[in-house]
Amino acid sequence: MISVMPPSHRAFTFLSALLLAGSTSCTSHDASPTSQASPSQPASTVSSLPTAEAPQVLSVPPVTSDEISRAVYTAKTQRMDATMRGEAHAGQQYALDAACTSATPGKVIKYELLSSKSNSTALVASGELPCDGHAIKNVTPLPATAIQISLGPDLADVTSAYAIITPST
Numbered sequence: 479m480i481s482v483m484p485p486s487h488r489a490f491t492f493l494s495a496l497l498l499a500g501s502t503s504c505t506s507h508d509a510s511p512t513s514q515a516s517p518s519q520p521a522s523t524v525s526s527l528p529t530a531e532a533p534q535v536l537s538v539p540p541v542t543s544d545e546i547s548r549a550v551y552t553a554k555t556q557r558m559d560a561t562m563r564g565e566a567h568a569g570q571q572y573a574l575d576a577a578c579t580s581a582t583p584g585k586v587i588k589y590e591l592l593s594s595k596s597n598s599t600a601l602v603a604s605g606e607l608p609c610d611g612h613a614i615k616n617v618t619p620l621p622a623t624a625i626q627i628s629l630g631p632d633l634a635d636v637t638s639a640y641a642i643i644t645p646s647t
Contacts, residue, residue, distance in 0.1 A: 534611045536577050536638040546572065546620075546643040549627035553637045560627060562594060566620035566643075574616045576641035578629075580609035589641050590628040593621055609636055617646045 538550055541563075549560040566572055578587055586606050592599040602625065603618055620643075627641045 534579055536579055536611065536640060538638075538640045539575065539642060542644060544645050546645075547625045547627050548642040549629050549640065551629055551633060551636060551639040553633075558629065558633075562624045562626055565624045566622060568619075568622040570619065571617050571646040572620045572625075572643050573646040574603075574618070574627075574641060574643050575613060576607050576616075576639070577611065577613040578607050578609035578639035579611045579637045580635045581637060582609070582635040585609040585635055587629055587633065587636060587639065588631065591620070591643070592626045592628060594624040594626045599626060607639070607641070609639070 541548070544564075546564050546566055547560075547562045549558060551558045574589070574591070576589055578585075586608050589605055589607050590601060591603040593602050602620060603616075605616060607614060607629070625643055627643065629639050629641060633639070
């Protein structure tokens with residue numbers, strides 16, 4: 479039964495079981511109590527389980543003069559803004575800096591780097607981007623061409639995401 483539950487329900491069920499186990503006690507019927515609670519002692523209370531944190535807002539890095547390409551997604555506008563500013567050069571290492579946030583814990587999206595040459599696109603590199611609010615940085619050589627960044631394909635529950643390519647220093 480638990481194996482078919484979504485991860486968030488499993489965590490809640492597990493925490494509930496721990497809470498119940500911690501608030502019960504086992505006593506022997508043979509032992510006589512050694513102390514009794516005084517009426518002045520307050521009754522114990524159980525605090526509520528922590529609620530999920532609200533997704534943090536990403537701070538998108540400013541545009542730099544050496545930037546090759548960027549893609550920025552904002553759920554508020556439901557829009558992906560993608561801009562190619564230059565071309566990659568053969569023999570140069572490039573850094574992809576990217577981050578994502580989501581209302582769904584554990585959400586992961588995909589990034590794709592596409593060669594934009596002669597009205598066609600070809601996949602150059604791809605990877606996964608966890609939507610945990612932490613930036614990732616991947617360094618790789620790119621072919622001598624304009625590079626387009628694609629984020630997705632499923633952006634449901636993504637609150638914000640960005641990916642930027644710059645020469646690696």
